[in-house]
Amino acid sequence: MFRPNRNRFFKKKIIFVINIAPEYAMKRLLFLVFSLAFATLCLRAQTLEDARNMYRAGLYAEALPVFEKNLKKKPKSPTLNQWYGVCLYETGRRAEAEKYLKIAANGKIPESYRYLAGICFEQYRFVDAVNYFSRYIGYLNGRKESKEDMDDYELLATQAELGAQMLSKVQVVQVIDSMVVDKDDFFLHYKLSSEVGSLHDYHSLTGDDRPGASPVFQTQRRDKILYAVPTEDAGYELVTRIRLGDDTYSEEESIDDLNTMYDDSYPFLLTDGVTFYFASNEEDRTLGGYDIFVTKYNINTDEYSDPEQLPMPFNSPYNDYMMAIDEVNHVGWFASDRYQPEGKVCIYIFLYEKTPEFYFPEDRSLRLRQLARLVSIRETWKDGVDYKPVLEKIRNMQPAEKKTPAKNAIAFVVTDRIVYTTLSQFKSKEARDLFVKSQELRRVISANETELDRLRKEYSAGKNLSATAGRIQELEKLLMTLYPQPEDYEKQSREAELSFLQKK
Incomplete structure (x- = not known):
């Protein structure tokens, strides 16, 4: 001037x-x-x-x-x-x-x-x-x-x-694509194989008008749904419901092992029936906002292990959530509002590796920090790798359909004259819960048998022999432990139901 x-x-x-x-x-x-x-x-x-x-x-x-x-x-x-x-x-x-x-x-x-x-x-x-x-x-x-x-x-x-x-422990992740979408219905952009389950809007799947529920994860067999609902005295809590035989689901059951006084939401269950992803914004254990966690369900104790926070770059000081793993296509999905304007989120698609690798912990360089922040997904790519076939396959997948459970899904013999075809026929809650437990175990066994069969084929083809052999042995031992358990639970269920009927 x-x-x-x-x-x-x-x-x-x-x-x-x-x-x-x-x-x-x-x-x-x-x-x-x-x-x-x-x-x-x-x-x-x-x-x-x-x-x-x-x-x-x-x-x-x-x-x-x-x-x-x-x-x-x-x-x-x-x-x-x-x-x-x-x-x-x-x-x-x-x-x-x-x-x-x-x-x-x-x-x-x-x-x-x-x-x-x-x-x-x-x-x-x-x-x-x-x-x-x-x-x-x-x-x-x-x-x-x-x-x-x-x-x-x-x-x-x-x-x-x-x-x-x-x-100090940033995972090596190949992020092959990303898209910025509206936050309100971001999950509808996930394209998952029908063999791993599907994500749905709560109202469209359940018909319930209750506001505020999170996206619903439905297992590949359509026999269970998981989601989160707002509570009066805390934040969101994770709940699960089991398929009944009359096109309905059971009452909501809170997953108490995982719920806190904060918001716990965005669940996803792997096909093994054991590995469970969710997001939480519990202040004392996150970088800020939602972080993604993984836990394991113990079938024998009916408890979940202490949740483990996923490493960077999956988590950040922003909101990171809705981890979904497509084991069939070997890709994973998650959402984040890092670097996004209000009302928008970025969906990241990455190659899923069962055995993760990590960058050297002593490397605190600018590049490591950029990889941890996901400043550029191209920086995560490996030289000479063509990601187009995977992306093309994903783009050509049809969105998940709204699926309802089949009728008369069970056939449980209580006595020669009493056969239950729906869970709602159980008179004893204890008996019903024991039967549900037996069916859960059968699903876990089936999923692990499928996984074992796949790994055996990989081993026969000479792929990743050392890691594959170790995983095969783990699954074989697990299955030997699981095989007798469904019948044991069904026997206990039958005894509990008969005892209840006799008392009446």
Whole structure:
């Protein structure tokens, strides 16, 4: 801005008007005085003091050029660097902001610590983020800030520490495609083989108008559905329902082993009937928002193992959820709102490997952080690998149909004269639960037999002999343990039902 010439221009203009048009001098003079006052006001709006006021009001874009101008005069001023750095950060120029915020931090301006922590956290420089969060927490302690503020930043520091741990074990994943879709119905874009199950809208599958339910996973045999529902005293909870023989499902049963006081949702069960994926936003064990977890169901104890958080790049400081594995096509799907505008999510499609590989833990390079963040899916590709056939196969798959269970799905002999064809015929809840357990075991056995048959064919073809042989032995041992169990549970079910009938 060329302020001196502009002032002289207004002064000359006034004299010129007075000299050539005296009869209009007073009116024009008043008008020009008003214009001069207005211009002066505009100039004042660009002073450092006004820029500070705009800064306090959150008008960072308006304040930024004034701070930039003043910073050129005093480049080492911690305060000016703080103001300018924050304005850059808040207007989306975060990478540029770090340089100036560091000068402010060296000048011991506390607010710079939390902004630097945010920059480092977003860039997956978690060790630096922990350091800056700790410095800011120390500042808050000295000011005796509210416990709520302290808790917020201590949680962020904890999440940064978790991020540092996770960065030491980043999984090698080939992400072969991605698509940005609407958040509300993102799951309808998943194309899964019918042999692994399907995802559905809750209302369209169940006919229930209850709002808020998550997408529903239906097993490949259509005998079980899993989803999440909102609760009154907590967040979302995972539930399961078993197929009945009359085109309906049983009452919802909460999966208590996995549910927390937070949101637990987006379930998916592998065909083995044991491996279970879901998402949770429990603060103490996530990077922020939803993270994806996996657990194993123990058939003998009827319990789930402690959930394990999936590594990066599947999880991030954003919301990551709805992991689905298509073992037939050897691909996996998951959704994330990282780097997406409100109302949108990105669906990532990756090659599924049963035996994962990891990058070297000592490699903390920029490239590793970019791979962990999924900055570019092309960076995850392997040289010389053609992903087009897999993608073409997926694109040509038809979307899953809404499937209802078949009628009269069971035939359970209670006595020579009593045969149940639906679960609703059971009079004893204990007997019904035992029978359901027996059917669950039969499904698990069937799924593992299918898997064993596939692995034996792979072994015969000479594929991955060492790993395949080990897995074959595991499945053979498991099946030997499982084979007698369904009949044992059916016997217990029959005895419990007869006992109940006799008492009546």
